[in-house]
Amino acid sequence: MKTIRLTAAQAMVRWLSVQQNEEGERFIEGIWAIFGHGNVAGIGEALYEHRKEFPTWRGHNEQTMAHTAIAFAKAKKRRQAMAVTTSIGPGATNLVTAAATAHVNRLPLLLIPGDVFANRAPDPVLQQIEHFGDGTVSANDTFRAVSRYFDRITRPEQIMTALPRALRVMTDPADCGPVTLAFCQDVQAEAHDYPESFFEPKVWRIRRPEPDAVELAEAVALLKAAKSPVIVAGGGVVYSGAEAALADFAAMHDIPVVETQAGKSALDHDHALNFGPVGVTGASSANIVCESADLVIGLGTRFQDFTTGSWALFKNPLRRMLSINVQAYDAAKHGAASLVSDAKIALEALDRELGSHRFDAPDARLRADWFEATAAVKAAPDAAGNALPTDAQVIGAVQRSSGRDTVVMGAAGTMPGELHKIWDAPQGGYHMEYGNSCMGYEIAGAIGIKMARPDADVVCMVGDGSYMMANSELATAVMMGIPFTVVLTDNRGFGCINRLQQGTGGAPFNNLLDDAMHVNPSAIDFVAHAGSMGAKAVKASDIKSLEAELEAAKGSDRPVVIVIDTDPAPSTKAGGHWWDVAVPEVSTRAEVKTARKSYETNIAKQRLAT
Numbered sequence: 222m223k224t225i226r227l228t229a230a231q232a233m234v235r236w237l238s239v240q241q242n243e244e245g246e247r248f249i250e251g252i253w254a255i256f257g258h259g260n261v262a263g264i265g266e267a268l269y270e271h272r273k274e275f276p277t278w279r280g281h282n283e284q285t286m287a288h289t290a291i292a293f294a295k296a297k298k299r300r301q302a303m304a305v306t307t308s309i310g311p312g313a314t315n316l317v318t319a320a321a322t323a324h325v326n327r328l329p330l331l332l333i334p335g336d337v338f339a340n341r342a343p344d345p346v347l348q349q350i351e352h353f354g355d356g357t358v359s360a361n362d363t364f365r366a367v368s369r370y371f372d373r374i375t376r377p378e379q380i381m382t383a384l385p386r387a388l389r390v391m392t393d394p395a396d397c398g399p400v401t402l403a404f405c406q407d408v409q410a411e412a413h414d415y416p417e418s419f420f421e422p423k424v425w426r427i428r429r430p431e432p433d434a435v436e437l438a439e440a441v442a443l444l445k446a447a448k449s450p451v452i453v454a455g456g457g458v459v460y461s462g463a464e465a466a467l468a469d470f471a472a473m474h475d476i477p478v479v480e481t482q483a484g485k486s487a488l489d490h491d492h493a494l495n496f497g498p499v500g501v502t503g504a505s506s507a508n509i510v511c512e513s514a515d516l517v518i519g520l521g522t523r524f525q526d527f528t529t530g531s532w533a534l535f536k537n538p539l540r541r542m543l544s545i546n547v548q549a550y551d552a553a554k555h556g557a558a559s560l561v562s563d564a565k566i567a568l569e570a571l572d573r574e575l576g577s578h579r580f581d582a583p584d585a586r587l588r589a590d591w592f593e594a595t596a597a598v599k600a601a602p603d604a605a606g607n608a609l610p611t612d613a614q615v616i617g618a619v620q621r622s623s624g625r626d627t628v629v630m631g632a633a634g635t636m637p638g639e640l641h642k643i644w645d646a647p648q649g650g651y652h653m654e655y656g657n658s659c660m661g662y663e664i665a666g667a668i669g670i671k672m673a674r675p676d677a678d679v680v681c682m683v684g685d686g687s688y689m690m691a692n693s694e695l696a697t698a699v700m701m702g703i704p705f706t707v708v709l710t711d712n713r714g715f716g717c718i719n720r721l722q723q724g725t726g727g728a729p730f731n732n733l734l735d736d737a738m739h740v741n742p743s744a745i746d747f748v749a750h751a752g753s754m755g756a757k758a759v760k761a762s763d764i765k766s767l768e769a770e771l772e773a774a775k776g777s778d779r780p781v782v783i784v785i786d787t788d789p790a791p792s793t794k795a796g797g798h799w800w801d802v803a804v805p806e807v808s809t810r811a812e813v814k815t816a817r818k819s820y821e822t823n824i825a826k827q828r829l830a831t
């Protein structure tokens with residue numbers, strides 16, 4: 222057996238650089254790195270050695286570097302991913318939130334935090350937590366809950382089993398998610414005679430599981446017995462590449478499709494059977510169809526509470542559920558008949574079985590009414606009055622300046638709900654991280670989307686709260702010459718949570734900056750802040766000037782941040798659905814007592830686990 226003597230870190234990087242997808246691209250495009258004593262000497266030296274075949278990028282925060290990697294993988298529809306390496310201790314645990322985000326969203330992400338010395342010679346090293354009762358625990362054990370595969374590399378040989386397991390998980394359509402390989406500092410630097418065959422290039426094909434014959438027969442029987450089915454399209458449609466199959470299937474059989482946050486833009490917004498966004502942030506067209514549907518067909522969806530209206534949305538007493546999902550865990554949810562399958566394969570199989578069967582066409586007027594309602598809230602405000610713009614009006618301006626190449630993106634705050642409701646997305650033009658809805662994903666995420674889709678025009682919609690939580694990768698985007706447009710809505714605080722607080726009977730407290738304990742009123746100059754990092758930054762005084770700035774931002778060689786003051790109070794009233802947020806059972810506040818009464822009426826409408 223021919224061998225080559227390498228350090229464990231050199232072997233890992235060399236191996237990662239030759240793992241490919243079916244398109245012949247590196248599956249792991251490259252690695253984000255912030256070095257410390259836990260990875261600079263071992264992994265750092267190996268990355269330098271391989272910097273031509275396997276690029277290394279430097280960010281400003283471990284969590285946000287991983288956000289970029291997550292957005293890249295999502296924009297690549299899971300066909301490529303990125304790695305992130307950190308030092309031990311705080312550098313490592315800074316990644317835990319991002320691991321959770323990748324875990325919730327089922328997105329591939331390779332995390333390689335450094336770990337304490339396997340030989341324990343210098344214990345305790347700087348940043349070692351020292352668990353008193355368990356010698357095998359390090360800070361990296363915090364990743365176990367949020368990794369689909371976790372391993373600790375304590376001997377150089379272990380990478381020969383750990384790395385293939387890591388790629389297996391990331392390229393498995395059902396198990397896909399984050400992998401954590403905690404890499405002991407001394408082991409990174411230790412040499413071993415690796416078989417040369419270990420470094421042969423390998424292609425990782427993402428399989429398309431076929432439906433089980435009995436499950437398929439059951440699904441067909443359910444469909445044939447139905448009169449008014451609805452398809453709830455989730456992110457699985459996109460990861461399967463089933464967009465065209467879904468467009469054809471819906472049109473051929475007259476089945477309305479409604480879209481979740483992850484599923485939005487699977488169908489073009491003007492497809493005649495696209496009845497719009499579903500659930501809490503849904504369209505009236507979508508929700509009316511869902512309320513009366515006698516068969517709810519989940520297609521690549523996790524049935525998150527925003528989608529199901531906390532299980533109070535699908536309320537036809539005769540309603541049955543069919544869940545088509547590559548992951549059996551999702552397919553079995555809520556008593557659904559399971560069809561464990563790739564979405565595209567399942568649609569093709571169902572189409573063959575249904576032949577020319579058409580269901581009763583849904584009422585097209587519902588769609589028309591919805592488009593009319595959303596056009597009205599997106600319209601520019603009248604010149605009269607000087608009230609601050611709403612988020613919907615900001616969205617209207619962005620919509621008017623956008624084209625088919627625009628990808629609008631976001632994660633938390635008012636924007637995800639408003640965009641889900643009222644953004645008219647061309648197919649593939651919507652990117653929302655709404656599994657974890659992680660504040661601080663936005664700017665880093667925009668970088669990842671632009672790296673995945675250089676031809677796209679990326680518009681990042683971010684509130685002042687999320688911007689303040691994580692903005693430093695703006696400097697990375699400037700440095701790397703990655704342009705996108707940031708629309709920063711400054712409503713002086715956590716507007717959406719302030720509304721939720723009052724909706725549950727609470728007093729406005731600790732959400733808007735003026736309602737938080739302060740000695741000096743907060744006054745953040747966002748233009749100066751973004752400008753100081755090298756971004757182009759401007760303030761738009763109103764919707765008209767926002768439109769002008771959006772035009773001016775086009776073709777920029779660096780990120781452009783457009784700040785606009787908005788009103789924290791309004792949100793789009795049309796559409797929507799109740800959402801289960803637990804209201805206190807006893808309180809001294811009359812408003813809470815009233816909210817509790819209506820809460821009790823609403824929870825009685827939930828249809829649980831049937």
Ligand SMILES: Cc1ncc(C[n+]2csc(CCOP(=O)(O)OP(=O)(O)O)c2C)c(N)n1
Pocket residue numbers: 633634635636657658659660661683684685686687688710712714715716717718789
């Ligand atoms: C990391 C993280 N912390 C807390 C939350 C809860 N949360 C959701 S939205 C929000 C406020 C967002 O404020 P901003 O970005 O300004 O949006 P706005 O609603 O004001 O437009 C908070 C605190 C979250 N989603 N993520």
Ligand SMILES: [Mg+2]
Pocket residue numbers: 684685686710711712713714715716
């Ligand atoms: Mg805000």
